[in-house]
Amino acid sequence: MRSLVKSAATVLLATSASFAMAADPMSLMLNWTPTADHSPIYYAKSKGWYSDAGIDLKIEAGRGSGVAAQRVGSGGADVGIADLPTAMQAKGKGADLKAVMVIYANSPQGFYWLKSSGINGPKDFAGRKIGNPPGDASRLMWPAFAKKIGLAPTAVTFVNISPPAKVAALKSKSVDIISDFYNEHDLKVREFGADLGFVAWRSIGVNVYGNAFVVNGAYLAANTERIRKFVAVTQRAYAECVKDFSPCLQALTADVSGLSPDNQRDQWERIKQLMRDDATTKVALGSFDNARVKADYDLVKDLIGIDKPFEPAAMFTNEFLDQKLRMTAN
Template sequence: MKPQSRLGITLSIVSAGILSAGAAAAQDKVSFILNWVTAGEHAAVYYADHAGWFEEAGLDVSIEQGKGSAVAAQRVGVGAAEMGIADLGTSMVARGAGADIVAVMNIYANSPYQMYWLAESGMEDLDDFPGHKFGNPPGDAARAMWPALAGANDMSPDDITWVNIAPNAKVSALASGAIDGTTFFANYHHVMANAFGDDLRWFAWSEKGVNPYGNSIIANGEFLEENRDVVGRMVEVLQRSHRYCVENGEECVGVLSDYASGITVENEQANWDVTTRLMSDEFSTTKGLGYFDPGRIASDYELVSKYFDIASPFDPETIYTNEFIDPEITMIEIGN
């Protein structure tokens, strides 16, 4: 081979740089809002970014901190974020109010909702809640779905008073007596248990007859219609990363501190461990991780319609799609 001149080498380097810049410019940008602040439950999302899987799929994903499923559903619904994570029941309520939302992958096949209070409050169970103050951020998914739990147990949603608190103030507000109770997802149980020990009282909503689909990946409807390939690649990466992190939890949780300050690996590992249990059901283990069962969707819509004023009723078949779910990537069976 004839030796290249310096000019030729320089041109080659410049050309390579142009090609590299062109490849970078070809990345499809996706804004992705979380349901909550960064925690163990989001390990698979951050691991996909850390491992370069988004980039390999031609995606430039910006991850936005969340303030509750209601906020995430609203932002995705109006196109302020193209995709995100939100509780499915909350997303149905938002859809009925005009939010342009389609769920494209399920994460929590089981409801994560749990109620928490202290023994010193005098409350022993749900029947003792009336007249007490419960604190949550306005956009919290469980707060939004409270009317369903109340209705399923012959209570009025107005039997308790909701107090607005910051997302990270649940423990301090309960400890100070500013509120009598709160809600938390099951994968944050360790936070409450560590703070209150034997004084803590709680129950899972599933024990009281309410077990709808929980957190799911949602997309703005218009964005989905115009960018099906992009959404498909997002789901492909997220399905892959969630499955990988189920068996490699420590590795995935370990990257969180690169993205958020104040992360305690032990706590977030506990969070992720419970998340994996929430992901496992008869459909995710056989039809594909992230699969929505049409029968359950219909039941969830019936639940939401019964206890919420759906301003614009819709066909529940239009709130979700399984078209991007790879049936070869299944969840493993994990007992509760």
């Protein structure tokens, strides 16, 4: 009897070990350092959802959408997060990638300045210094913004600063303007009050898709079911965090040090606004609209340029999304 119990225990342990070994590695490169918009990923990982789907997910902090798109497009990372128009530029340069789920249905990009500097709006940017990191999507997309407001793309000087240094650089006046996501809006309002100037890109007609999950094309072709499972878990996680952010915030701050919970809560409220459009609320959370993707492609092609043109529909797929999961309307 003991031998039978021992044998059964051995089989059970061996089976458990084989299940543990079954998880396949997958690398995910973020667009920047982790913040609230990445919290659903950390939540799903903390709950073991990726492991349950057979995915051993390795998360790497990023250095801008341009870097993430290039890394994924060259096969240096399996999956990444990148601003969609930036990913389009990379694809036009030969990067092999496809978007499988959008996070920001609306552009999160914005510019901030101090009214006391004499800047009253974007037309006053000429001759000024804009602080942001190299590889930042706003720098890559600047020609489109500049042409929309009637400035030459060369009218400003870009200064390299790291993301955490943006507010300090504006406060010290070492730069005149900073670019940043709308997520961080509340932090700047608290810091600068009535002296803060702001323009959202979407308010001047550059409401392109923002961050999206992009996959290396060769990896997608060879691992279609694995990507299907990755998207299913990730879409589910974003839906859960929309319902209740508290466990997602807890998972994020448990894994990433130095984050202010209050700031991350403020960010998530802004992020939810950016996640909503007709496609995400009426079709599926994370869904792309073909007409909008084409409009983004045309804007990039006409105002910035795409080295090797391609069909806009080749940029994305909605096939892995569950249409039962939709973004809330409010």
